[in-house]
Amino acid sequence: MHENARTAAVAQRLAEELLFPAAREIDASEVVPQRFLDALADAGLYGLVGPQWAGGLDADAPTAASVVEALGGSSLTAAFVWIQHHSPVRAMAAAPWPLRDAWLTDLCSGRVRAGIAYAALRRPGPPAAEARPAPGDDGWILDGFAPWVTGWGLIDVVLVGARAGADVVWLLIDAADSPTCSASLVDLAALAASSTVTLRWTDHYVPASRVVGVEPYLDWVRRDSAGRQLNGYLSIGVAARCCSLLGPTALHQRVTAGRAALDSASSATVADARARASVLAVRAAAALVASGGGRSIEADQDAARLMREATFLLVFAQTSDIRAAQLEALGADGGRGGRGGAEG
Numbered sequence: 001m002h003e004n005a006r007t008a009a010v011a012q013r014l015a016e017e018l019l020f021p022a023a024r025e026i027d028a029s030e031v032v033p034q035r036f037l038d039a040l041a042d043a044g045l046y047g048l049v050g051p052q053w054a055g056g057l058d059a060d061a062p063t064a065a066s067v068v069e070a071l072g073g074s075s076l077t078a079a080f081v082w083i084q085h086h087s088p089v090r091a092m093a094a095a096p097w098p099l100r101d102a103w104l105t106d107l108c109s110g111r112v113r114a115g116i117a118y119a120a121l122r123r124p125g126p127p128a129a130e131a132r133p134a135p136g137d138d139g140w141i142l143d144g145f146a147p148w149v150t151g152w153g154l155i156d157v158v159l160v161g162a163r164a165g166a167d168v169v170w171l172l173i174d175a176a177d178s179p180t181c182s183a184s185l186v187d188l189a190a191l192a193a194s195s196t197v198t199l200r201w202t203d204h205y206v207p208a209s210r211v212v213g214v215e216p217y218l219d220w221v222r223r224d225s226a227g228r229q230l231n232g233y234l235s236i237g238v239a240a241r242c243c244s245l246l247g248p249t250a251l252h253q254r255v256t257a258g259r260a261a262l263d264s265a266s267s268a269t270v271a272d273a274r275a276r277a278s279v280l281a282v283r284a285a286a287a288l289v290a291s292g293g294g295r296s297i298e299a300d301q302d303a304a305r306l307m308r309e310a311t312f313l314l315v316f317a318q319t320s321d322i323r324a325a326q327l328e329a330l331g332a333d334g335g336r337g338g339r340g341g342a343e344g
């Protein structure tokens with residue numbers, strides 16, 4: 001079997017045989033039980049996008065999409081903790097030696113697990129996190145905050161993006177509380193076991209050996225907007241799971257169309273495709289809730305969990321254009337009237 005096909009099949013098997021049967025247990029846990037993330041690491045999936053020379057699977061885009069869909073539709077909480085890991089893998093693959101060689105193999109195997117703290121770079125206004133050169137060496141000093149960092153307690157390192165004037169400085173810091181780095185748990189209405197915290201830094205020193213790179217902010221903005229498809233497959237996974245629990249309905253065709261819209265999305269259409277996928281997940285979860293009657297709303301039901309997960313996917317990795325497309329699809333776009341085009 002070709003490596004990509006094998007990767008997709010392994011993820012599918014883990015999704016159906018391990019994660020989906022445990023999804024309620026994971027959802028109700030305080031923190032995702034370690035054994036589920038270990039199973040993803042043992043299957044090589046922490047190295048999904050890593051280069052083969054470092055032990056990664058180097059999956060192509062369709063394979064990565066199918067893995068994200070399968071895991072997202074089995075236990076969104078476990079998938080969400082896991083998915084944070086891949087941009088640190090990509091960043092390390094592009095990092096200079098010796099940083100790359102020090103970290104990449106362990107990241108690909110999942111021996112070292114990573115989170116991210118950079119979504120706030122997308123916010124307009126004063127930067128949430130700033131870095132300045134450390135006096136006397138090539139390190140940096142970090143100040144400010146990251147509003148959301150997922151996986152605290154389950155990850156070893158965090159890839160932080162902080163503004164330094166017109167640049168972004170990328171730093172790989174330890175995922176540990178210290179006198180200059182404090183984490184406070186965010187009380188979430190969905191995916192509470194994802195252990196998502198707000199991180200605050202005060203004069204936090206990062207040595208040169210942990211500086212992943214410095215690049216113009218506008219270069220990052222361009223890269224960021226080019227890579228927005230993948231998160232959308234989490235929504236397709238949730239929608240597809242609802243459909244399979246519902247049995248045959250017209251929603252199946254909408255899932256197929258939503259997946260195809262993501263597959264073929266360009267930079268001009270990706271916001272619509274993402275909005276379409278997240279609204280579709282909400283619609284499919286609502287149909288599952290309605291079809292199950294009152295029992296659907298009991299806390300331990302798949303329908304109730306999937307509805308909360310679909311709600312979460314409306315806001316995760318939302319950008320202003322995705323938000324506008326979502327509101328339009330939901331008929332809440334300021335009275336201009338929905339086009340229906342992005343509707344799930």
Ligand SMILES: Cc1cc2nc3c(=O)[nH]c(=O)nc-3n(C[C@H](O)[C@H](O)[C@H](O)COP(=O)(O)OP(=O)(O)OC[C@H]3O[C@@H](n4cnc5c(N)ncnc54)[C@H](O)[C@@H]3O)c2cc1C
Pocket residue numbers: 084115116117118119120122123124147148149150151188191196315316317318319320323
């Ligand atoms: C539970 C949870 C866990 C998360 N985990 C992580 C994580 O581990 N790491 C991480 O980096 N991120 C994480 N995120 C962040 C996630 O990607 C964000 O949901 C997403 O980036 C939007 O962030 P926000 O809602 O805080 O931003 P908001 O401030 O609400 O902004 C949303 C979008 O609107 C735009 N916007 C806001 N204000 C304006 C304005 N005045 N004018 C024009 N545009 C505007 C922003 O640029 C942004 O694109 C997490 C989010 C959630 C909800």
